[in-house]
Amino acid sequence: IRDIIPDVKSIHRLTVNPWEDEEFRQEVASTGRKN
Incomplete structure (x- = not known):
């Protein structure tokens, strides 16, 4: 995929549930999308 x-x-995640990862939530919020 990188190619x-x-x-x-x-995004490096340490948990299975991405919503438990603060960095992941910040990246999602930075998109500005609501849905």
């Missing part, structure tokens, strides 16, 4: 879209930022 196809190299500009995508990788």
Whole structure:
């Protein structure tokens, strides 16, 4: 996938549930999308 879209930022997660990861939630919030 990195070869196809190299500009995508990788998010390192330590848990199975991404909502438990503060960095993941911040990245989602930074998109500005509501749905």
